[in-house]
Amino acid sequence: xxxxxxxxxxxxxxxxxxxxxxxxxxxxxxxxxxxxxxxxxxxxxxxxxxxxxxxxxxxxxxxxxxxxxxxxxxxxxxxxxxxxxxxxxxxxxxxxx
Amino acid sequence: xxxxxxxxxxxxxxxxxxxxxxxxxxxxxxxxxxxxxxxxxxxxxxxxxxxxxxxxxxxxxxxxxxxxxxxxxxxxxxxxxxxxxxxxxxxxxxxxxxxxxxxxxxxxxxxxxxxxxxxxxxxxxxxxxxxxxxxxxxxxxxxxxxxxxxxxxxxxxxxxxxxxxxxxxxxxxxxxxxxxxxxxxxxxxxxxxxxxxxxxxxxxxxxxxxxxxxxxxxxxxxxxxxxxxxxxxxxxxxxxxxxxxxxxxxxxxxxxxxxxxxxxxxxxxx
Ligand SMILES: [Zn+2]
Ligand SMILES: [Zn+2]
Numbered sequence: 001x002x003x004x005x006x007x008x009x010x011x012x013x014x015x016x017x018x019x020x021x022x023x024x025x026x027x028x029x030x031x032x033x034x035x036x037x038x039x040x041x042x043x044x045x046x047x048x049x050x051x052x053x054x055x056x057x058x059x060x061x062x063x064x065x066x067x068x069x070x071x072x073x074x075x076x077x078x079x080x081x082x083x084x085x086x087x088x089x090x091x092x093x094x095x096x097x
Numbered sequence: 098x099x100x101x102x103x104x105x106x107x108x109x110x111x112x113x114x115x116x117x118x119x120x121x122x123x124x125x126x127x128x129x130x131x132x133x134x135x136x137x138x139x140x141x142x143x144x145x146x147x148x149x150x151x152x153x154x155x156x157x158x159x160x161x162x163x164x165x166x167x168x169x170x171x172x173x174x175x176x177x178x179x180x181x182x183x184x185x186x187x188x189x190x191x192x193x194x195x196x197x198x199x200x201x202x203x204x205x206x207x208x209x210x211x212x213x214x215x216x217x218x219x220x221x222x223x224x225x226x227x228x229x230x231x232x233x234x235x236x237x238x239x240x241x242x243x244x245x246x247x248x249x250x251x252x253x254x255x256x257x258x259x260x261x262x263x264x265x266x267x268x269x270x271x272x273x274x275x276x277x278x279x280x281x282x283x284x285x286x287x288x289x290x291x292x293x294x295x296x297x298x299x300x301x302x303x304x305x306x307x308x309x310x311x312x313x314x315x316x317x318x319x320x321x322x323x324x325x326x327x328x329x330x331x332x333x334x335x336x337x338x339x340x341x342x343x344x345x346x347x348x349x350x351x352x353x354x355x356x357x358x359x360x361x362x363x364x365x366x367x
Contacts, residue, residue: 010283013318014354016364018283037263038362039321039354055320059359060261071263095282 004094006083008046014039019048021078021092022070024063031065032078032086040070046091238268239293241300254300257358267360271295274364277336277345285337286348286364299363302326302351312350321361324353333365 011017017038024031033052034043040061042052052064060069068074083089237243242250242258248266249259262270275295277287288295305326306313312327331347334340348365355361 005282007282014323014352014362015366016284016286016352017362018281038364039323040262040361041319041321051319053319057357058320059259059356059361071261071265093282095280097278097280097282 003097004080005097006078006080006092006094008034008048008092011036011038011041012048013041017041019043019046021046021083021086021088022075023078023082024066024068024070024072024075026063026066026068026074029065030082030085031063032082032088033064035061035070042070046088239296241293241296252296252300254303255358256300256303256353256355256360258360261359261361267362268292271299271360271363274333277334277340279336279338279341281337283337284335284339284367286333286352286366287336287340288333288365289331290333295363298328298332298351299353299360302328302363303353303355306353321354321356324355325366326351335365335367 005018005020007018007020009019011019014036017036019034019036019041022033022035024033032045034046034048036042042054042061042064044050044052044064054061060071062069063075066074078086080089080094083092238250242252245251245257247259249257250268251257258267258271261267264270264273272292274286274288275290275292278285288298290298302313303324303326306315306324309315310326314323314325316323316325327350329349331349332351333348334345335343335348336345340346346367348367350366351363352366353360353363
């Protein structure tokens, strides 16, 4: 069975990535944000109005809450349940890949 | 045996209630049987099946529960959701949060991300040394990359490929662009060649954009620089669902996203 791929839209920065919902959980705090799976550009939420900045010295995107890498073990792509919890379900698209 | 007794007592109970209520109960039961697996799948819940309730089957338990899913779906305590942060007030600690304490630990981790994207079976950070061919003369990876140590490799133009990305290493990440992913939503640039040719083309695009060659550009974006260069001949084709819909047109442009000297990603674009 294939899992759904949850995304907001194609990335306006790199043109090839998908802006997907990334979850980071540390100290019982769940942070949700939008992360391009190609160029790693970040936005605070699916409206994609506000970028999350990262410096050129950082080679991995980091969580704005705990500062850990968003490719770390405490982080993962959001499930549908988590997207609902964040109140973003009506702002994402779901594709079977 | 136990389940048989339970089933009999359920039938006796049904006989005692008015017919119309019995019909309503049966309809609700059928609805539950049909929707239970889907609700579990959609919402990540673990509702027991009817079979397990009457004792024929044990409730399904996830062999490797994702701690964060567990936090979201099984917490009975209140959750504060503000902006993009949902705060848990439960005493129960996330296994993931406990296990991961430092950024360094994350980056050197061997386990892959928990996500819905296709998984790569290779362990994190191991790709270049394990699978990439080395030039025996000077130990260069893919014939052109110099080993800088700590799993970092430098191209002749000074671009660095190191640990990072969902796949664990940037070389593993850009390797995604050597093959089409026709079911992936949107565009997916596919390079037509092998890894060595791809790395050479990335270097060339980077050099052309730096020199301001015709059809090239260099744009800064939040700490990253997006380089783009146009080649004389096609270097690949447009894949993904967009490419499939448009019959995979040939592509002559390369886009390279760089942070400092580190390549984040690179792929052919329209
Ligand atoms: Zn992007
Ligand atoms: Zn975090």
